Amino acid sequence: MKHPGSSRIPFSAWQALALYVFAATAPLLIAALAEARERDFAAELAVGAGLVALAMLLLQFISSGRYERISGGAGIDRTLRFHQLAAYALSGLVLLHPLLLALPSEPGELGRLPAGLVMLAGAPMLRSGVLALAGLAILVALGILRAHIALRYETWRGTHVLLALGVAVASLHHAMSVGQYSNGMVLRFYWMLLAMCALASTGYVYLFKPLRLARTAWRVKSNRPAGEATRELLLQPESGSALDYAAGQFIWVSFGHRPFPLNDHPYSLASSPREGPELRLLIKARGDFSGNAAAIAPGTPAYVDGPHGDFVIAGHDADAIALIAGGIGIAPIAGILRDLQLSGDHRPVRLLYGARNLERMAGREMIDGVAGSLDLNVEYVLEAPPPGWQGGAGSITPEAVLRTLRGTDPQRCLCMLCGPTDMMLAAEDALLRAGVPAANIVYERFDYA
Ligand SMILES: Cc1cc2nc3c(=O)[nH]c(=O)nc-3n(C[C@H](O)[C@H](O)[C@H](O)COP(=O)(O)OP(=O)(O)OC[C@H]3O[C@@H](n4cnc5c(N)ncnc54)[C@H](O)[C@@H]3O)c2cc1C
Incomplete structure (x- = not known):
């Protein structure tokens, strides 16, 4: 990759x-x-x-x-x-x-x-x-x-x-x-x-x-639930100057009255720069900081270090795009989808999105919202589906990953993966076997351990 x-x-x-x-x-x-x-x-x-x-x-x-x-x-x-x-x-x-x-x-x-x-x-x-x-x-x-x-x-x-x-x-x-x-x-x-x-x-x-960072402060504009155990935060710049980023990148962000480097956390941008200067974050409760994200009140100063990362479409020559998200891995992919919509991209886009249950599936509204203006094909997979669920059940399997390539030339398909490391490794394996060039498999890891 x-x-x-x-x-x-x-x-x-x-x-x-x-x-x-x-x-x-x-x-x-x-x-x-x-x-x-x-x-x-x-x-x-x-x-x-x-x-x-x-x-x-x-x-x-x-x-x-x-x-x-x-x-x-x-x-x-x-x-x-x-x-x-x-x-x-x-x-x-x-x-x-x-x-x-x-x-x-x-x-x-x-x-x-x-x-x-x-x-x-x-x-x-x-x-x-x-x-x-x-x-x-x-x-x-x-x-x-x-x-x-x-x-x-x-x-x-x-x-x-x-x-x-x-x-x-x-x-x-x-x-x-x-x-x-x-x-x-x-x-x-x-x-x-x-x-x-x-x-x-x-x-x-x-x-x-x-x-x-203290000189270029941001403020929390809103903080609302985005599914079970996930918050959606919108940050707006104080000075009006926007962050020059590409959809899919991430920032290190801290909240409070002073930026203290030990308190910053990496979060993907779930927004597109084409939407305006506001930054959207999807924060899933995981530990002491993210578990208390609901308590971050609108108006709280935020310090944004970034953009970082290369989980971006630019630099790839591809005829189709396959997006594979596991759990909160949807965050950067949501930003990429919005960007594809706002840039009027006509290429076929395939999204495979797996989560534990329907309540944990953040960003579904946004995906439904962009579906009309993109050549988008979505497959949802739930580990614990509710009765009458029409989508896939279980975890993201290599077979499901390969379905995202249907109707595309694997050699010309850009595959972007974000989710649990094991899922990404298995997906990468399947994509390579299907003929996707290694250079066209791009991933974002949420854990550096
Ligand atoms: C590039 C990148 C993008 C990410 N994007 C998102 C996102 O969009 N949405 C989301 O919910 N999560 C995202 N994460 C994960 C998120 O940063 C961690 O879940 C969060 O920092 C956990 O902090 P905590 O204090 O709540 O949990 P803790 O229990 O303190 O930490 C849990 C684990 O998270 C990691 N972690 C904690 N703090 C940091 C830190 N300051 N820097 C690096 N790693 C840390 C460590 O591996 C730690 O063991 C991303 C991570 C990375 C690396």
Whole structure:
């Protein structure tokens, strides 16, 4: 599956990855060019692992910053996944660092490894390194466990940033105080450069961006139920200036008197920019924020960071459009449908929309409203259909997905998917088997975990 917005970005995701690999391994190059040390291979390997781990750690502050352009159009979901995988990789290198340093030179003396590790852990000059390792272990453990323990997303995110800053400071101190290569001018300069980039990225996300958002406030115009457990919010700009977005994109939004980055949440725009400057959101109750969305009173200030994402039609040359929505995945698809209607698109549009029950099916009025002016064919599927239901029953099956392609040339059909990850994977599989090119399958994930 592809993020179509990649064409708008001056470099590709592969080039961004190559740049990342270069930045992460540059300390090895710098060390290799430094005066040779007389150390054994394991010690050199240990130092190399430590150098790359430190560079990767500092680069983590950039990959978590939601900078779409820096990722070369890979998309925020993939960038954040990359951030997670890089965290595991750098943790492996960090573990390797003391293990290799404590490794006895003779294979027969392997039993002395634990004692060697204890000695390293107790050495006063290595205290910052031990602290960094402990902090990193907590960071990674919380990242893995947060979905399984009762930890609020906002608490986790705040803890994550503070701990990450602490680990970065301790790691830099460790490298500068005991690292032999890091004593050299060039590597010292490189660490300063990466540390400044990390700090600038954190400052941008947590200071500069909130200040900028506070200047362009929005207000909640209305808040009404849109089916069971879902609210429809309309936001209007205070200053009259509209958001320049494409149907299907999403924003990070927070409500209240001040924009506080830990409180923002990603929500798809269920409106089309052709409708006017107002933004429509469909918020399904899921946790502490969304579960209280009904309490957001009209008039409440809102702070809009966006638009983000590439779940858009632009950039695709297609003769037909298949839209597949599961549950609240209808939100961006509702915006796309409105946009297709308002732009007078004449292409065949097929919509497959599955939900738990009729009450949970948000946006049906809107779909009925656009049906008359589009070449639209809709199939609704309910897990728990009411008596006398004429639509499909059960979940979105690969057969139902394939029905959306009927009467179209699969090679020329753009398929847009938004819903539970398992549903999207199964649908993607079916579409690929039916001959839809991978580049014409576009998706939006609502969960980055
Ligand atoms: C690109 C995108 C578009 C989305 N569009 C919609 C939409 O149109 N309608 C809708 O109902 N939902 C949408 N979501 C999901 C929505 O953002 C989460 O359900 C919501 O943030 C849950 O917050 P909570 O505090 O109520 O729940 P919690 O119980 O705190 O969180 C539930 C889960 O939601 C995720 N989450 C929570 N807060 C955030 C955050 N600030 N940033 C990223 N993930 C978070 C985490 O995985 C968390 O485990 C979208 C998500 C993404 C990534």
